[in-house]
Amino acid sequence: MIIRELGAEEVGLLAEIDISVNPSAWSIENYLDAINNENQYILGIFDELDILIGGITYSSVLEEAEILQVCIASKEQGNGYASQLFNHLFDTLINSGVTQIFLEVRSNNIPAINLYHKLGFNIIAERKNYYRINGKLFDALVMAKSI
Template identity: 45%
Template sequence: MLPFEKATSLYVNALSTMHSLCFKKAWDEKAFADLLCLPTTVGYLNDCAFVLFSVCDNQAEILTLGVVPDARKKGVASSLLKHSFDELKKAGVKEIFLDVNVNNLAARKLYEKAGFEQISVRKNYYDEAGQKSDALVLKKAF
């Protein structure tokens, strides 16, 4: 696994390629370029994984996170979260929030292992081709 680097607009191609391997609704290069233009967006990636946060004062929210299928279940996402949290802590972040689909068991396990706790539920938040599902709102405090 290559070391994690800070996401910049130089990486929009790698980010959109990896995103398309991880999600049905892929974000294109422009979507990543627009996000990375914002001063509030912070992200990290390597050759097989990525994460973007929106940071405001001492709070951060995970916008997207993924590991390409071939690299899963090897601890990559856990390492990426640890790296990101170390960096965000240095920048003064004290709380991280995220939404996760109640049916996404892999992500729920990842976040539980990383120390997140459920603080709320958004009923029918996701709608994939008419199939509705709840979002769990999770929080981790440093």
């Protein structure tokens, strides 16, 4: 596995993965905006054939970071790639002086919530009816981790 920052020419591939697995996916424009924002970063994870299989987008300002978007290709889910991506990110953030990481997740996304708990995140708040997907409203859970 190789984990590295993505360039603008690669975010289209990540957007395709995101759209295929996430009901609240980012568009390619969202990813390009992140690339062009000095406080936002995108890490991609690649398999042994150098094929992009997922990514994590985050912002970092002073001692706080926020996970903005995470996706792993459906055929690669359950293989530990998201954990590898997060652990790489934790190391990166620790080295840059970050002490607190936040993220938000749909309350019905049980696999993601379980992963985040396993990685040391705790629920700190709930936002009622925050997500609208296919005409249905879902709560958002705000989670945090100290590093």
